[in-house]
Amino acid sequence: MSTFRHPSTWIFITLLVLTWLLARMGAGWAEATGLAWAFDYPKAWVIPLKDWVSAAMKYLVEDVHFGFFTFKEFTRAISWLIEQPYNLTRALLAEGFMDGPGRRANQILPPFSWITITACVIALGHYARDWILAAIVGFAFLYLSVFGQWESAMITLSSVIIAVPIGVIGGLSLGILAYRHPLFDRMLKPLLDLMQTIPIFAYLVPILVLFGFGPVAALVATVIYAMPPMVRITTMALKAVNPEIKDFGVMTGCTQAQMTWRILVPAARSSLMVGVNQVIMLSLNMVIIASMIGAGGLGFDVLSSLRRLDIGGGFEAGIAIVILAIAVDRLSQAFSERASTHQPKSKGNALIRYKRSFAILAILVAAFLLGRIWPFFQSFPEEYWLTTGAFWDNSVKYLNINYYDAFEAIKLFFLNYFLLPTKRFFLGLPWPWALAIIALIGWRFGGWKLALMNALMTLFIVTTGMWEKAMITVYLCGVSVILASLIGIPLGVLAATNRRAGGIIGVIIDTLQTLPSFVYLIPVVMLFRIGDFTAMIAIVLYALVPAVRYAAHGVRSVRPELVEAGVVAGCTRWQLLTRIRLPLALPEVLLGLNQTIMLALSMLVITALVGTRDLGQEVYIALTKADTGRGLVAGLAIAFIAIIADRIISASARSARIRYGLEDAHG
Secondary structure, three states: OHHHHOHHHHHHHHHHHHHHHHHHHHHHHHHHHOOHHHHOOOHHHOOOHHHHHHHHHHHHHHOOEEOOEEHHHHHHHHHHHHHHHHHHHHHHHHHOEEOOOHHHOOEEEOOOOHHHHHHHHHHHHHHHOOHHHHHHHHHHHHHHHHOOOHHHHHHHHHHHHHHHHHHHHHHHHHHHHHHHOHHHHHHHHHHHHHHHHOOHHHHHHHHHHHHOOOHHHHHHHHHHHHHHHHHHHHHHHHHOOOHHHHHHHHHOOOOHHHHHHHHHHHHOHHHHHHHHHHHHHHHHHOHHHHHOOOOOOHHHHHHHHHHHOOHHHHHHHHHHHHHHHHHHHHHHHHHHHHHOOOOOOOOOOHHHHOHHHHHHHHHHHHHHHHHHHOHHHOOOOHHHOOOOHHHHHHHHHHHHHHHHHHHHHHHHHHHHHHHHHHHHHHHOOOHHHHHHHHHHHHHHHHHHHHHHHHHHHHHHHHHOOOHHHHHHHHHHHHHHHHHHHHHHHHHHHHHHHOHHHHHHHHHHHHHHHHOOHHHHHHHHHHHHOOOHHHHHHHHHHHHHHHHHHHHHHHHHOOOHHHHHHHHHOOOOHHHHHHHHHHHHHHHHHHHHHHHHHHHHHHHHHHHHHHOOOOHHHHHHHHHHOOOHHHHHHHHHHHHHHHHHHHHHHHHHHHHHHHHOOOOOOOO
């Protein structure tokens, strides 16, 4: 009852009722009462921030000089430096070494053969863990060869091999600086929040302007996208190092550099490897978006299939990305586990100690020499390729022919009774009332600081002319998150309480998590055409994973003694679930809801390809027109929506932990 005694709760309920009534009355009533400005923000009041940003970018590129060179020449020099190792890696893995430009170039040295690279990853798997992992990663790379995805996969892998070290080194350096200097840490956190919440499309435009169209611009975008988790994990890992280990370093007279690199970083190695794994997976998640600015590889194959509505080709390239992601993920996890355990040194001569390296070298030489005579040893023959494209195409055709009416009925039901009423409600909201409610929610859960932050961010969206598109964004994200939660939370509870169901659900969730976001659009567009319903289905599928995972984790994390106390008290299984497990899992469920919202917002830009009219489309249009200001302002609006949701839900999750005694109110 304490919640309802809080005065802000009753104020919030009153404002919510008033808002609903005003939204129902609509703008027509506002016209009659002279309050039209509250429903339709006047264009004369809009701050032309996007024009200012575009002008500033133009000035930066064309007029800023550093002595003998411009800022643009400076960034192009960085681009050239990144391009050299990338071209070398791409030549070794995918294209070979050429003696001329363009299509007229002749290959003077072929790339590593498919046999050599497959043998190399098998050796890495065995070195990192055992023969089981070696077989898994070997099968993954063999799949890429047999299904004709080898060259595209190697181009993608080349990008990952270059982007990951840059992301890891940059993230590690920033994380160490944040650990050493608390002021820098406080300044860095808002920037990391923006990097993780602004859609990648929003800063593709300035990256294109500064670094040019091509793989290097895609690499820079990938690093920006993948680096923040490494920064956060580095700072957290260093702070979590046992104080006794730090005291030992102080007692032995270590300098600051020695303390960092000889004491703290080695002690936090296992946690830091988790950050490396995150950088790898986020880099692989970027392959399709990066293909839009010249990265090529598997991402380009998926994107071109989507444009042609080639469901078979899109699925095959998407599955290849999943296979590659699983192989790289398993390898990085194995190396992470190996880094955290002591490994005895190998004994014997060099041939015994480095037997894997010598074996790879022998295979490399043999494959190169035999490949000169029999092409099979260089590249897997095209005539032996397998394909599942026809299966996927025929499956969708069968569904369309036999179940078209059923699909249309489902689509119309959701549109008429769920989507359109919700959309009309949000578009009918007067912005002053919405601003007041958002600020009040912040005050209720996080005090005046959160209320002020919410109000300022909402005011930014309003005054930059993004209110209507923001409301469409909130509507589409909101309905998708509701559906994802209604599906995901029960699945998570089932996975936590039933081992067999948990195994099946785990496989499905792992597949959804590794499947590229664009791949969701291909079958959904083929079955439901374009529009908000199609976007909603794609967002739900993409954002479902955290709702399931966090709900399952929360239910499993309930202390066994509390469950045993319920059993002793005579609770049924249903009572144990509804009165003990779920209430105590509420904080984790709320954090899962938070992550679901983040993923839904990140998917909105991609669903702009299927006809949505929200902030995601605004960002996508800015990319196609190279309009820096438009893209960044729309991206900031999406980021502010994400940050508001994140802070409110995080504050409510903390309140729930305090309420159930899981956290100290003063902690």
